[in-house]
Amino acid sequence: MNLLLLAFIILIAGAVLCVVSGRFPRFLRVAGPAVTVAGCCAGLIPSINSLAFGEKISFQMPWQIPVGSFSIAMDPLSAFFAGAILAVSALSAVFGASYLKRYEGVRNLGIHWFFFNLLVASMLMVAVAQNAVLFLLAWEVMSLSSFFLVIFESEKAQVQRAGWIYLVATHIGTAFLLVMFLILGRENGSLNFECFTLNGGSDAISSVVFLLAVVGFGTKAGFMPFHVWLPEAHPAAPSHVSALMSGVMIKTGIYGLLRTLSFLSASPPSWWGWVILIIGAVSGICGVLFALAQHDFKRLLAYHSVENIGIIAMGLGLGLLGISYGNPVIAFLGFAGGLIHVVNHAVFKSLLFLSAGSVLHATGTREIDHLGGLLKKMPYTGIAFLVGSVAICGLPPLNGFVSEFLIYSGSFEGIVTKDMPAGLAAGGVITVASLALIGGLALACFTKAFGIIFLGEPRSGHCDHAHEGGMAMRIPMLILVAACFVMGLWGPVIFRVMARVVGVVAASVPLSQADVVGVASYWIILGRVTVISVLLILAIGLVAFFRNWLMLRKRQDVAVTWDCGYLAPNARMQYTASSFAHPITRLFRTFLRTTSRVSSPAGLFPKSASFSSETGDFYGDRVYKPTFKVLEAWLSRFRQIQHGRLNLYIMYIVLALVVLFIWKLR
Amino acid sequence: MDLSSYMAVPLGLIMAPFLLGVINRTKALFAGRNGSPLLQAYFDIWKLLKKDAVYSRTTTWIFRLAPAVCLASVVAAMMLVPVAGAAPLAFKGDLVFFAYCLGLMRFFTVAAALDTGSSFEGMGASREVTFSMLAEPALLIGLAALSRLAGSFSLSGMFGSLSTSYWLSAGPAIALVAFAILAVFLAENSRIPVDDPNTHLELTMIHEVMILDYSGPDLGIVLYAAALKLWVLGALIVNIFVASAGVMGMAGVAVFLCGMIILSIIVGIIESVMARLSLLKVPQLLVGAGAMAVLAIILVMRFVK
Numbered sequence: 009m010n011l012l013l014l015a016f017i018i019l020i021a022g023a024v025l026c027v028v029s030g031r032f033p034r035f036l037r038v039a040g041p042a043v044t045v046a047g048c049c050a051g052l053i054p055s056i057n058s059l060a061f062g063e064k065i066s067f068q069m070p071w072q073i074p075v076g077s078f079s080i081a082m083d084p085l086s087a088f089f090a091g092a093i094l095a096v097s098a099l100s101a102v103f104g105a106s107y108l109k110r111y112e113g114v115r116n117l118g119i120h121w122f123f124f125n126l127l128v129a130s131m132l133m134v135a136v137a138q139n140a141v142l143f144l145l146a147w148e149v150m151s152l153s154s155f156f157l158v159i160f161e162s163e164k165a166q167v168q169r170a171g172w173i174y175l176v177a178t179h180i181g182t183a184f185l186l187v188m189f190l191i192l193g194r195e196n197g198s199l200n201f202e203c204f205t206l207n208g209g210s211d212a213i214s215s216v217v218f219l220l221a222v223v224g225f226g227t228k229a230g231f232m233p234f235h236v237w238l239p240e241a242h243p244a245a246p247s248h249v250s251a252l253m254s255g256v257m258i259k260t261g262i263y264g265l266l267r268t269l270s271f272l273s274a275s276p277p278s279w280w281g282w283v284i285l286i287i288g289a290v291s292g293i294c295g296v297l298f299a300l301a302q303h304d305f306k307r308l309l310a311y312h313s314v315e316n317i318g319i320i321a322m323g324l325g326l327g328l329l330g331i332s333y334g335n336p337v338i339a340f341l342g343f344a345g346g347l348i349h350v351v352n353h354a355v356f357k358s359l360l361f362l363s364a365g366s367v368l369h370a371t372g373t374r375e376i377d378h379l380g381g382l383l384k385k386m387p388y389t390g391i392a393f394l395v396g397s398v399a400i401c402g403l404p405p406l407n408g409f410v411s412e413f414l415i416y417s418g419s420f421e422g423i424v425t426k427d428m429p430a431g432l433a434a435g436g437v438i439t440v441a442s443l444a445l446i447g448g449l450a451l452a453c454f455t456k457a458f459g460i461i462f463l464g465e466p467r468s469g470h471c472d473h474a475h476e477g478g479m480a481m482r483i484p485m486l487i488l489v490a491a492c493f494v495m496g497l498w499g500p501v502i503f504r505v506m507a508r509v510v511g512v513v514a515a516s517v518p519l520s521q522a523d524v525v526g527v528a529s530y531w532i533i534l535g536r537v538t539v540i541s542v543l544l545i546l547a548i549g550l551v552a553f554f555r556n557w558l559m560l561r562k563r564q565d566v567a568v569t570w571d572c573g574y575l576a577p578n579a580r581m582q583y584t585a586s587s588f589a590h591p592i593t594r595l596f597r598t599f600l601r602t603t604s605r606v607s608s609p610a611g612l613f614p615k616s617a618s619f620s621s622e623t624g625d626f627y628g629d630r631v632y633k634p635t636f637k638v639l640e641a642w643l644s645r646f647r648q649i650q651h652g653r654l655n656l657y658i659m660y661i662v663l664a665l666v667v668l669f670i671w672k673l674r
Numbered sequence: 675m676d677l678s679s680y681m682a683v684p685l686g687l688i689m690a691p692f693l694l695g696v697i698n699r700t701k702a703l704f705a706g707r708n709g710s711p712l713l714q715a716y717f718d719i720w721k722l723l724k725k726d727a728v729y730s731r732t733t734t735w736i737f738r739l740a741p742a743v744c745l746a747s748v749v750a751a752m753m754l755v756p757v758a759g760a761a762p763l764a765f766k767g768d769l770v771f772f773a774y775c776l777g778l779m780r781f782f783t784v785a786a787a788l789d790t791g792s793s794f795e796g797m798g799a800s801r802e803v804t805f806s807m808l809a810e811p812a813l814l815i816g817l818a819a820l821s822r823l824a825g826s827f828s829l830s831g832m833f834g835s836l837s838t839s840y841w842l843s844a845g846p847a848i849a850l851v852a853f854a855i856l857a858v859f860l861a862e863n864s865r866i867p868v869d870d871p872n873t874h875l876e877l878t879m880i881h882e883v884m885i886l887d888y889s890g891p892d893l894g895i896v897l898y899a900a901a902l903k904l905w906v907l908g909a910l911i912v913n914i915f916v917a918s919a920g921v922m923g924m925a926g927v928a929v930f931l932c933g934m935i936i937l938s939i940i941v942g943i944i945e946s947v948m949a950r951l952s953l954l955k956v957p958q959l960l961v962g963a964g965a966m967a968v969l970a971i972i973l974v975m976r977f978v979k
Contacts, residue, residue, distance in 0.1 A: 451780065459787075
């Protein structure tokens with residue numbers, strides 16, 4: 009516990025240190041990330057402890073705030089999320105040190121590092137807070153500090169717009185959480201988490217709390233249709249901040265949802281599971297579809313976060329269905345798969361955002377169609393992006409496969425068990441179909457991103473001076489690459505840990521002897537997955553060795569790419585990201601509504617022609633924009649009482665106090 | 675353990691290119707030609723392994739690594755497919771690993787195609803990911819229907835417990851699944867009616883255009899991996915029919931091999947009597963296959979207890 013408190017002290021004191029040393033950028037370059045790394049190391053030790061031994065440590069302190077109490081605790085569920093948050097934060101901070109070098113002297117980096125460390129501290133606090141007031145306070149600090157990080161380049165109109173959308177979205181989400189905690193507090197007479205239980209309460213109240221949690225936490229996590237802020241905010245932020253936000257900050261939404269589920273009744277109605285499962289399937293499929301239609305690689309990655317949150321949600325929904333229908337094996341597999349995907353996604357998404365940051369740093373553009381051939385100039389970044397791409401597609405032998413495998417297994421368990429209610433089988437079929445479709449689409453999307461950015465010939469002058477970033481940028485990426493491999497093979501190890509984590513969420517599920525056997529059999533199955541993955545890696549090595557041995561004694565000529573006899577091929581004639589994705593975007597055109605502007609060549613000697621296409625966000629353009637317009641029109645009536653004169657406002661306050669006073673006396 | 679339980683991988687590794695010979699001979703018969711020798715694919719691969727190579731100056735190590743990844747991943751997938759009821763490795767959920775191994779193969783084939791920077795190869799890659807995106811749900815839902823029927827979701831367990839009695843109780847569902855997987859098999863292996871392996875016009879091809887820039891030993895490995903992919907996906911279809919006959923041991927291996935040859939002849943017949951579909955019609959075929967798989971699983975869930 010002392011180490012956990014030490015982590016908070018380091019992070020917050022360090023944040024203050026950063027803000028006062030804003031005028032010494034060279035000092036900050038070391039101090040800013042050093043503070044994060046030190047704080048994260050201090051915090052990682054208790055979380056690993058808790059995960060390894062399943063112990064729960066807690067701490068309480070008197071606090072001045074009414075009905076609040078400064079109580080924090082670290083149980084395996086908290087530790088699981090805290091571990092991911094701290095590891096990714098430390099690596100992003102190291103990357104940021106190098107990434108921000110070009111802004112030294114131009115911007116006040118002290119403020120940036122202040123908010124960065126504050127964001128890490130507040131995310132950690134969200135994971136360990138045990139009181140609703142403390143939780144909401146940390147939640148708000150997290151939202152605000154990330155908002156200030158997003159608007160780093162605040163003079164750009166696009167960044168301002170992104171920051172604004174993010175600020176509004178996150179506060180609408182928080183409003184739902186406020187109501188949710190008020191209901192929980194009123195029902196239980198306390199705002200401490202350990203008192204929260206709705207076992208005795210009516211189903212209606214539980215269901216209201218559940219729905220509020222889905223909307224409130226879902227807004228942070230990026231459930232479709234509450235995801236609109238993600239594709240705006242993540243591209244606007246500096247890349248190491250995007251990695252942090254996309255990799256771990258949105259997962260606090262998943263954490264909050266799970267924590268709330270642990271308060272709610274032991275036998276949730278089956279429609280809860282269905283709600284989460286359907287939201288997951290919709291987020292997954294639509295997220296990847298919109299990603300496929302993007303030309304901006306950071307926007308593409310942001311939509312992929314929506315997709316992966318969808319996969320996580322499908323796991324959780326399956327787990328809930330398992331609880332509702334009384335099948336602990338499916339419950340376990342669903343929750344374990346979803347939770348492992350949380351960590352896996354944290355690893356490969358931060359890896360992808362960091363390598364995207366490295367590309368942006370080197371070329372200055374986020375347009376996929378302006379890039380090409382970067383693998384030759386930036387070999388480390390290229391490998392990092394390749395490994396991240398293979399992992400995010402869920403392909404063996406990397407880590408994405410392990411979690412998707414568990415979710416698939418849960419679905420198949422539901423499909424094959426014949427004495428179960430039909431609901432489980434139907435849920436299983438929907439999950440299998442969605443995951444298969446998502447898998448295929450993700451493969452299309454990442455072969456596009458990797459292939460167009462890193463392979464082929466450069467498509468524009470942006471790539472001319474591209475070069476690899478400094479060591480501080482390379483090392484975090486290489487650590488994450490190693491993590492993708494290690495976590496792809498450690499299935500049996502993480503499986504043991506998951507038993508403790510899932511135990512917190514689904515504490516109410518009685519595991520009969522047969523089910524314990526059923527769950528434990530997956531330890532062996534994951535062992536076999538590891539064996540065949542190792543065999544796969546060995547086979548790749550063996551065939552590659554055989555090929556190189558064959559090539560040793562052979563002549564290898566170099567020529568141009570086969571061009572069908574065309575005489576003057578140039579780099580502009582290559583397939584682009586848009587043309588690569590076109591067959592799929594065309595299939596789904598009714599939903600994607602890509603708009604394109606074409607000015608076709610005209611006349612006998614055409615001088616210019618151009619083509620550009622854009623895919624806006626379906627919900628942003630067609631749901632939220634009209635809704636907010638109507639709301640604004642209606643609310644603007646109240647402007648009449650807003651005159652901007654101080655004396656009037658004081659009068660309002662006095663009037664309100666008088667009315668309250670009279671109401672109280674009555 | 676008798677010898678037959680170790681046969682799955684060696685049999686596939688040795689016999690896979692033979693199927694190409696059978697397909698081509700069938701097509702030759704239909705066209706009234708004598709056709710190439712049955713072992714032509716072996717000759718081709720052997721010849722290519724001995725040749726020198728030419729590389730495009732645009733390509734990187736991805737282009738050179740891809741054949742190794744393709745071959746290794748299809749061999750890993752092969753380890754999970756039972757022959758005569760036995761696979762070297764079987765576990766619950768291995769069908770997911772099977773499908774995703776083929777995904778890994780596809781990822782690297784497509785990446786290698788994009789590595790050349792040629793728009794023809796980009797075109798092929800784009801078509802490949804589009805069609806396989808539609809084929810993947812059809813394959814997995816089809817297998818899910820079979821696993822519901824057989825009560826097991828490992829490939830060995832699933833085909834092991836399919837017996838003739840299931841054909842009586844759920845014949846239509848099994849036939850639907852077999853048809854859906856046949857469509858996936860034709861699409862994934864770039865056969866007519868989805869792609870024409872014999873065409874020499876770059877604009878119309880899928881698999882052949884993606885490997886256009888390969889030469890020498892690399893091309894040999896790529897061709898061999900493609901033959902193995904034909905084998906593993908074909909083995910799924912053959913297993914549906916052969917496994918329910920319940921012949922075990924060496925006799926089972928022989929029956930399985932006959933099944934594979936019959937499947938190749940059927941593919942040859944399909945290629946002889948059909949024209950290639952227009953590219954815009956291919957998604958309809960694959961979505962149709964997916965719909966059949968969904969129908970099969972509904973039938974199985976509703977009518978088979």
